[in-house]
Amino acid sequence: MAEMVKVANTDELEPGQGMVAEVGGKEIAVFNVEGTFYALDNTCVHRGGPLGEGELIGDVVTCPWHSWEYNVTTGACVTNPSACVARFPVVVEGNEVKVDLEPASPA
Numbered sequence: 001m002a003e004m005v006k007v008a009n010t011d012e013l014e015p016g017q018g019m020v021a022e023v024g025g026k027e028i029a030v031f032n033v034e035g036t037f038y039a040l041d042n043t044c045v046h047r048g049g050p051l052g053e054g055e056l057i058g059d060v061v062t063c064p065w066h067s068w069e070y071n072v073t074t075g076a077c078v079t080n081p082s083a084c085v086a087r088f089p090v091v092v093e094g095n096e097v098k099v100d101l102e103p104a105s106p107a
């Protein structure tokens, strides 16, 4: 069974916000889209920008470095359809947001 790792408390991340969590030696970008939490690899595949620090509008985050856009629910890059970042399954238990560090299959 996959190990779920806590990355945040639900009250740390308001709807429309993202953050970066460091767990298990990885940087994970965590997002709150209207109360539902999503997790992606934090590293933009363009030049390595921190996606968790990008602006989240709806379910799309914009990389703060050169503005590539990603759908946080799938990890798919909107700007470059041949690119994507890993997406991690998320569960909420009580007030804890937990992530399975095994990437989910591409959506």
Ligand code: FES
Pocket (backbone or CB within 6 Å): 044, 045, 046, 047, 048, 049, 063, 064, 065, 066, 067, 068
């Ligand atoms: S590093 Fe993300 S758009 Fe360039």
